[in-house]
Amino acid sequence: MREIIYIAGYGRSGSTILDISLGQHDDIMGMGEFTNIFIEWENLRDDPFWSSIIKDFERDFDEEIAIKDLIKLNRYVQSKPLFFVSKEKQSIYCKAWNLILDSVYAKKPNVILVDSSKTTRLALFRVKRFRKFLNCKIKMIYLTRSFKSVKNSVKKGGNRSLEKNDPTFGKKSVKQFYFGYIFTFFSTKLCYPGIQTKLKFENFVANPTLHLNKVVASLGYNHVHYKEDDFMNMDAGNGISGNRARRSTQLNVTKQ
Helix, strand or coil: CEEEEEEECCCCCCHHHHHHHHCCCCCEEECECHHHCCCCCCHHHHCHHHHHHHHHHHHHCCCCCCHHHHHHHHHHHHHCCHHHCCHHHHHHHHHHHHHHHHHHHHHCCCCEEEECCCCCHHHCCHHHHHHHHHCEEEEEEEEECCHHHHHHHHHHCCHHHHHCCCCHHHHHHHHHHHHHHHHHHHHHHHHCCCCCEEEEHHHHHHCHHHHHHHHHHHCCCCCCCCCHHHHCCEECCCCECCCCCCCCCEECCCCC
């Protein structure tokens, strides 16, 4: 069965660094914000790993639907209650994601994937869809970060705008922040009340070895063992989207 570790929570809470840290183990592969694969479709053509996934997909996907429409369909299916989703939309969604997952697992058999798409509004029902439609075994981590820290991060601006020294996006984002943060907090608890594994970002960065070992043990992966050296000069991997750390060649988690 396909196994996925899903990072739930709000953006700017450290999901990218947690995803990359988990991915340092040989049996775990960090996928980044996996839900954004269709958004990043053209950019991923240059990546050695993802280019082969795209080739497989374009060879076998027989639906007459453009990538821009797959983006909309993906968001719709994952953000709406099931009774809003037609059988036709379900069918196309399942076919697209089954092809992608089949291709990934053909190249990385038995790997545990990490999906850091988070349970924000556009991906709220993603876990339910993957469980029900795609026969995925998903174990969830609910990652939290202090309200003040997340707000300050949002205030600085979007990751792309920061790289371009454009602060305007941050001013726009902070207006939506309060609703998004509160929505994610309550809707995650309502839709996924059984999440057993919870992690505070502040605790994780203070002692990554201790807390990551606790997390993987809580998920049932007792064979996974992290050492302090695993968090120095980490390979950012081939994860999709994520923050500026993801687009760095190397990064590390340091104690605060």
